Amino acid sequence: MQRAATTLACKEAKLPNGLRVIAEVNPEAKSLALGYFVKTGSRDEAPAESGISHFLEHMVFKGTLRRDALEVNLEFDRMGAQYNAFTSEENTVYYAAVLPEFGGRLLELLTDLMRPALRQEDFDTEKNVILEEIALYADRPNVMLFDYARSKFFRGHPLGNSVLGSIESITAMTREQMAAYHARRYAPANMVLAMAGKLDWPAMLEQVAQLTADWQPYAVHREYPPFEALPGDVRESYPKATQTYLALLAPGLSAQDERRYAAAVLASLIGEEGNSRLYWALTHRGLVESASAGHDDSDQAGLFYIYAQTDPQNEAQVVDILREELNRLQAHGVSAEEVRRAKNKLATGIVFAGETPLNRLFNLGMGYQYNGVYEPLSEMARKVEAVTPAEVNALLEAKPFSRGFLYRMVPPD
Amino acid sequence: MAFAQVETLANGLTLAVEEQPWNPGIALQLLVPVGATTDPQELEGAANLLEGWLWKGAGDLDARALAEAFDELGVRRGSGVGLEYTTFAASFLPEYLDSVLELYALILQKPRFDEALLEPVRQVALQELAALEDQPPRKMGAALRRAVFASTHGRYAAGSKEGLTSATPEALRADFQRRYGAKGSILAVAGGVGFAEVREAVERHLGTWGGVAPASPEPVLTQPQAIHIEQDTAQVQIGLIYQDVGPGHPEFYSARLAAEVLSGGMGSRLFTEVREKRGLVYSVSASPQGVKGFSYLLAYAGTTPERAHATLEVLRAEIERIREGVSEEELERAKIGLRTALVMQEESARSRVGSMARDLFMLGRIRPLAEIEAEIAAVDLSRINRFLADHPYKDPWVGTLGPKLAQRQTQNA
Numbered sequence: 001m002q003r004a005a006t007t008l009a010c011k012e013a014k015l016p017n018g019l020r021v022i023a024e025v026n027p028e029a030k031s032l033a034l035g036y037f038v039k040t041g042s043r044d045e046a047p048a049e050s051g052i053s054h055f056l057e058h059m060v061f062k063g064t065l066r067r068d069a070l071e072v073n074l075e076f077d078r079m080g081a082q083y084n085a086f087t088s089e090e091n092t093v094y095y096a097a098v099l100p101e102f103g104g105r106l107l108e109l110l111t112d113l114m115r116p117a118l119r120q121e122d123f124d125t126e127k128n129v130i131l132e133e134i135a136l137y138a139d140r141p142n143v144m145l146f147d148y149a150r151s152k153f154f155r156g157h158p159l160g161n162s163v164l165g166s167i168e169s170i171t172a173m174t175r176e177q178m179a180a181y182h183a184r185r186y187a188p189a190n191m192v193l194a195m196a197g198k199l200d201w202p203a204m205l206e207q208v209a210q211l212t213a214d215w216q217p218y219a220v221h222r223e224y225p226p227f228e229a230l231p232g233d234v235r236e237s238y239p240k241a242t243q244t245y246l247a248l249l250a251p252g253l254s255a256q257d258e259r260r261y262a263a264a265v266l267a268s269l270i271g272e273e274g275n276s277r278l279y280w281a282l283t284h285r286g287l288v289e290s291a292s293a294g295h296d297d298s299d300q301a302g303l304f305y306i307y308a309q310t311d312p313q314n315e316a317q318v319v320d321i322l323r324e325e326l327n328r329l330q331a332h333g334v335s336a337e338e339v340r341r342a343k344n345k346l347a348t349g350i351v352f353a354g355e356t357p358l359n360r361l362f363n364l365g366m367g368y369q370y371n372g373v374y375e376p377l378s379e380m381a382r383k384v385e386a387v388t389p390a391e392v393n394a395l396l397e398a399k400p401f402s403r404g405f406l407y408r409m410v411p412p413d
Numbered sequence: 414m415a416f417a418q419v420e421t422l423a424n425g426l427t428l429a430v431e432e433q434p435w436n437p438g439i440a441l442q443l444l445v446p447v448g449a450t451t452d453p454q455e456l457e458g459a460a461n462l463l464e465g466w467l468w469k470g471a472g473d474l475d476a477r478a479l480a481e482a483f484d485e486l487g488v489r490r491g492s493g494v495g496l497e498y499t500t501f502a503a504s505f506l507p508e509y510l511d512s513v514l515e516l517y518a519l520i521l522q523k524p525r526f527d528e529a530l531l532e533p534v535r536q537v538a539l540q541e542l543a544a545l546e547d548q549p550p551r552k553m554g555a556a557l558r559r560a561v562f563a564s565t566h567g568r569y570a571a572g573s574k575e576g577l578t579s580a581t582p583e584a585l586r587a588d589f590q591r592r593y594g595a596k597g598s599i600l601a602v603a604g605g606v607g608f609a610e611v612r613e614a615v616e617r618h619l620g621t622w623g624g625v626a627p628a629s630p631e632p633v634l635t636q637p638q639a640i641h642i643e644q645d646t647a648q649v650q651i652g653l654i655y656q657d658v659g660p661g662h663p664e665f666y667s668a669r670l671a672a673e674v675l676s677g678g679m680g681s682r683l684f685t686e687v688r689e690k691r692g693l694v695y696s697v698s699a700s701p702q703g704v705k706g707f708s709y710l711l712a713y714a715g716t717t718p719e720r721a722h723a724t725l726e727v728l729r730a731e732i733e734r735i736r737e738g739v740s741e742e743e744l745e746r747a748k749i750g751l752r753t754a755l756v757m758q759e760e761s762a763r764s765r766v767g768s769m770a771r772d773l774f775m776l777g778r779i780r781p782l783a784e785i786e787a788e789i790a791a792v793d794l795s796r797i798n799r800f801l802a803d804h805p806y807k808d809p810w811v812g813t814l815g816p817k818l819a820q821r822q823t824q825n826a
Contacts, residue, residue, distance in 0.1 A: 028435055029760070030756050030757070030759065030760055031753075031756060031757055031760060061679070069689055070680070070685065070689065073678065073679040073680035073684070073685065073689070074680040074746070075680075076678060076679060076680065077677065077678035077679065077680035077681070077746040077749075077750060078680075078745070078746055078749065079749065079753075080678075080746075080749035080750045080751075080752060080753030080754075081678070081753070082753065082754070082757060097757060098753065099752075099753055099756060125689075125690075125691070125692040126692065127692075128692035128693070129688060129692050129694070129695055130695075131717070132648070132692075132693075132694055132695040132715070132716060132717060133695040135647035135648045135717050136647075136648055136695050136696065136715055138647040138648075139549050139646045139647050139648055140547070140548070141547050142547070239645070240547065240645070240646070240647075241547060242543065242544075242546040242547055243540070243543060243544050243546075243547055273491075274468075274480055274483075274490065275477075275480035275481060275483070275484050279480075280477065283537065284476065284533060285533050286532060286533025286534065286535070286536030286537050287533075287536070288537075288540070289537060289540035289541055289543075289544055309540070309544065310540065311536075311539075311540050311543065341481060341484035341485060342484075344484060344485065344486070344487030345484055345487055345488075345489060347487055348438070348487040348488065348489050348504060348505055348506060349489055351437055351438045351506065352438055352440075352489065352504050352762075352763065354437075355436070355438075355760060355761045355762065355763070356757065356760040356761050357760075358757075
């Protein structure tokens, strides 16, 4: 069977107000996706603002000067949009996918939302929703684990800030604080509008230029305090846990560092489900419910993370084996075969990551936000393919896992 | 619009292929109708143990060699056990189709079932079961289903502690011989490959697979009732199950559209009334679900104890009020929402094979997307409102999980 060549065209522009717009146009696609990628998150919050980026993400859907909350929701639904938003330590992303005929209408709606009204009444109601979300995660030890582990690992560095905030910080938060935070962070120069799929680039670009003509340009600052990882081992009980949860965090590579591809290969061969060092040492032997590893590249910083969930009586044995495996890895390095197999799997993952415009959007927007360049999935696949065992071993020479921080969450006695 | 070709092979295996010439990858799903509903009485969890044990080696390949053979081909794979069937999913590049099928054929026809490797599989399964305690929404869902069904459909898919503990290698091997059969199993493939090529490769590797998979048992219901599980959680988990019409019913799409009006987008009734106006929850939803022979609407909300009573009341009232009918505008939004979801599902081979296999299991055929679109278009306002008046959602099974306080409150509901 003939395989059709996909004709993807990349477009980019910068508006006079500083907003960067990037698109990956695919005339063959059946849908289109749009997203605003705002470079702001919990790392950009003052202590009294803890949780404000995420709370603001909710408030954005509560309406603008032209629309109330119900009208926003109805307008998305009238287009049949699949949409949502998320907040991390350093990004807030609003995204939606629609059938191509709704492209212009979706652009107008999403753009309008970036200038929310932040009405007091909505603020008070939504505060309850945020408190419910905090309660929801409090019941999930595997989620709380990473909040606690990051805070210990980063020791006051802003990347250790909680995204959700606390019951106290959210309860005390005011609408005025949020308006000030929005004014400080949602500058056009701090945002990227990304588009993917079947779309008319000149028309969309002209439309967004008109819609944002009154957005004022100004500069936004992000702090990059120095960070040095130190080894540690903390064990704490959590009232809602009946199993034992382990998180080991170790220094990794940043989103700006080309070695992040080698880091992804390393994380895969350490902890990929079904075939990896930890799989054979722990899961295959029935010692854990699950074990996994990953690499998380952030703005000017990065980390490796290892996760394991186990029966409380296995804790000591699992920790010993985990340390043993990581020490062996650092002492003897990786084999050419395991690097090749890990690369194969990652490459297939990248092919499937590009199936839909919505999936492509995240790659496009994040890449542009961090590095200001368009990196197609095919280029990412090529870079993964090019990773050598020597490059992976070079990462291990710095002995990152010897500076790893182990956080253990255990059931109460 | 794409179209799946279906053929039942001589050994009774049903093959379905959807050609997607634009797709650079292939997704595959093998559905074997072996699940908790047909686990032998004294062997609850057998399907779960078999699925884990199957990966521990086949033919000349031990567990590690088997995993490495898949990784050499860059296959992303996964498998899982549900109430009614076990699925094996894979995504990979087209040139490896033949080799991938060869590996699955080996697993299905020549599993090693090494006795020594059963114990770790059992340990993982027992830890999974224990971890349910740390996942309140799933725990509530499992308890609610147990209350709804008098038949084996009320079982927990992963098995029971007794069944998992007592299963012997001999009993499991015999169970495998009895239940893992070609006849009744389904292989769905979608992606950049042609039907003839797939058929030939499947015949070559799976043509000699024999046996007959078990028939699905008839679901038997209890009388609607309310159950409560006491647990010290931050949120109360609330679940409702209402009888609904299934895919064989002439008004199936009226019911699907009604569920969309209730819970399709963020402008839907439940999201608007429970979250947006009152701020009672972070999560609220209602979705059409079913087992073979019984379809139902599953509603869910999670909220803190002091709001549990109000949440349950509003949730029930909104669902049951829909018997009074929907508006023209609501129907229009529901239609575009369903249509968009269909088109977008078609863009992803991985989600497409999942729905192809499930359609074949539940209905014995794959509904062409064009047919579904026509069915949706044919539902007009008087038709859906007549249906809702004649088939009101009422008398649900109610499940709650949370602190004691909530029990007193919800019993008053």
